[in-house]
Amino acid sequence: MSNRQPTPRPITIAILAMGGEGGGVLADWIVAVAETAGYTAQSTSVAGVAQRTGATVYYVELFPTPTTDLPEGGRAEPILALFPTPGEVDIVIASELMEAGRAIQRGFCTPDRTALIASTHRVYAITERIAMGDGRVDGDLLLDAAHRGARRFVGADFLELAGQAGSVISASLFGALAGTGELPFDRERFEDAVRASGKGVESSLAAFALGYDAARQPPPRPARPRTAGGGPVAVTIGSRPPEDPAVVAATAEERRRRALADTDPGRLVGPALRDRAARVADFPEAARSMALHGCERTAVYQNPSYTDRYLDRVARVGALERDPRGEARLTAETARHTALWMCYQDTIQVGLQKIRRRRIEDIRERARTEPGQPMQVREYLHPQLEEITDTLPARLGGPLSRSALFGRLVARLTRNGMVVNTTGVVGYTMLWTMAAMRPLRPRSGRYGREQVAIDAWLDLVVETAASDYALACEIVECRRVVKGYGDTYRHGSESFAVLLDAARELRGRDDAATVLAGLTSAALADEDGTALRAAVAASGTESARTA
Template identity: 65%
Template sequence: MSSWNEGRRPITIAILAMGGEGGGVLADWIVDVGERSGYYAQNTSVAGVAQRTGATVYYVEMYPGGEPHEADVRREPVLSLFPTPGEVDVVIASELMEAGRAIQRGFSTPDRTTLIASTNRVYSMDEKLALGDGRVDSNTLLEAAHAGARKFIGADFMQLALDAHSVISAALFGALAGSGALPFARETFEEAIRAAGKGVDASLAAFALGVEAAQRPAPEPIAATPAGSGPVPITIGKRPIDPAEEAAAVAERRRVEVAATDPASLVGPRLQAQAARIAADFPAPARSMLLHGAVRTAVFQNPAYSDRYLDRVARLAAVESGDTARLTTEAARHVALWMCYQDTIQVAQQKIRRRRIEGVRAEAKAAPGQLMNVREYLHPQVEEIADTLPTPLGRWVARSAWFGRVVGRLTRNGIVVNTTGIIGFTLLWAMAMFRPIRPRSLRFGREQTAIDQWLGQALAAAPIDYDLACEIVECQRVLKGYGETHHHSVESFTRLMTAADSLVGRADAAGTLAGLRSAALADEDGVALEQALLAISTAPEPAPAA
């Protein structure tokens, strides 16, 4: 005697989403679709905070309904509360890293799973906290998505949702409907959205875009371009690129070409002299970076500061010997970054910029005329205050125990400033107005001295070992953050410069310094750098460079 459920299995769906992305709503919609189609359906969720303080796995099981056999004791199926690795039919990921995590955990498998993933990135805490570039390569994630699923459906569903003024869950719901992974008609999915009764029109628009995206091939990893083979073609695997995306790429490429030949056409009248100097005195491969650096330093201080920036880079350009002008280009990048260090004046200036406030409004989806408050959490330290003051006063403040106790008492719990309020904006504006006196501040003098010493060391190495000089310039990447983080980074940078002096003349000098820099960026407390320096000191010294 056969039972009514013989040969049947539930449809299993795992949704990996972060807080605020509507993962619970998406799970509810899927349950509604199943129940409308005569299925038993249930959803559960398991919250997690290991990835980005909010990643949650929502799990849905749907079992086909039917008349039970008279011999069956149970009239309804018992559905699982958690996904089982290797037994998930559909995985939906709201971000590319979440797709990688689903594959790593065994939820998505090549023999069974339809993987639907948004190709946008929301960087994890580990990626953000890395002292260097800690980002996971998106190409690696795409390769895993193609290899780890029976069928991979990928698109930037976050952007599709934004285009429809909706949330990503609606676009992913459309992709699920368009994937064909579930035996339900599109109309049933749309009925579930309407039944929810909230943001129906926008959700349906995002749903439709998701359905269309599911019909297109998923993006393929971009193959690495061999060195010297020219620019990367404007394609993303087998997916036809969006016309607007292509136009932006072409415009950027054209801007770089113009910067190499006519930089003055890309800046305002206050920087015309600097742009003309860049075109006349510097190698073409470095001009685009120099133009960015000139603008950055002018915004940080003034055009005269940009002249000082160009004077510094010109010292290294004078000893340039590489066809690609690597030394000049890296100097153009890292000298600008160091000269535009983060002090309280710079922080205040950035927080009240019109573009920044407009960006916050756009991100918050504030309607025209809608009031919006932006509150900043600040925790000023005595050192930051002292560094902003004129040098004699700053030194006194830094040594004053009484001043330190007062500041500690006032700021021990931090300060909240409303940037969009009159008092808060005025406070930040007044702080930004200290910019004209910055050249007389305690930190300004200290930073300029350190910059000149660093460049002097690179200049001394350049005639002996061009690659080592480039690596010395790139060591600026180690300088990070503020407070204790900045102190640690300065200590690591100092040790790198000491090591660089001892490496001059060695055949492996450039590679060794690059390895030490990577070690310095591996952790904040300098343990990896200490071990790398110890390994070098105990290793046999290689033959001198020819």
């Protein structure tokens, strides 16, 4: 029988990070720590498809220098793997909560073996952003999966900690790795690796220290407890999990409490709007916060008189509220969707948003520019014919929208898009001129169409609320299918028209609200209207329109 001891296995580490987060630097630091301790270390990386459709996976293996006798002809150096093997990873470091979910989904993180270190902030994935409806993955589900899917979970907002130190997230995650004690190296050796890099040493060490301390604190728990029993957790990336009725009720109550805490007009609006905001006191308590935000939004979008029009519209529906002391769903959702619709995106609004001082300051902060350091902000714009003509006065925009010559001219000038330097004299002046057209907006063709459509929608809500409160609420909320611009906006508008026609036909049916809610979900299921057409056909309505 051989007296040789079993060959030690390497320590395996997988790092999942997005572009610009310093995942490669983090891997290099880990390698440096191990090599100074006499370990054999190797790191590799496999890039994702893009910065957020797939994070880069950095893989590190650390192998203790062999101390056992090697057989004759044996290798003096180990053969290390190039990519993590599911179920064989000791430590997973995720730069964002979704990436922790991906690691669990891919089998890199397992409850019998893996220590998971993850930042708890969210950067929404492309699949979440492009969803027609609310495509966000439930953060509580991800947190719960992190706790249940790892042997040990260490979590904190490491991005925020890095920001406090003026560094990047890789430094605070490196500190968290040291703080866990999962690697057999002391803190000084980790800090020496940062010093040896020679770049941003002081800020990196400050972030390291914050991450180190955070790793020694209890990790965050989901805000909502799971209602199901134990067992493995399935994380489906890119879709929102089905809601439990108890969770829905608890969320509604929490939303109501937040709304009641935000009913002071002085909190959200300035002196110029204080008289308008005082009208909100007549609304149900749970709807006041939303209405105050609507006041501010409509005033910034156009003027205080536009806010008066907004409040008149909300008050008209609020007078029919059947749940004034509860969630006040009808009034609150009317306040929300009316404000969003009245503040539709046009070229004037685009110009205004691009030149906001707050936006430029935020870009400077994110770019970490020094005071007085030159910075350029370039916008990529691709205006369409209707976006231009809709901004012009109706008497001018209408004929131009039908002009083949003008259409060809616009297509030729914009076919490759436009690059505008917001921080340059010419670019800023152009955007400022667009924003300065705000007083002319009420004369534009689109403004007239939108106001007529808003009133028609609210007319239907008012007519329905008297006999079917639940259906009226669904009519209000089906407005959420309209979003974006260009083809996306056009498709959403067509679907919205289908839903309103269906709502008119459904009035009087006991299941009207349920059916309309299903049709709205179908409208959000795809971009070509296939699901909506099928749902309309199955609903028993005979709408003349098609999605």
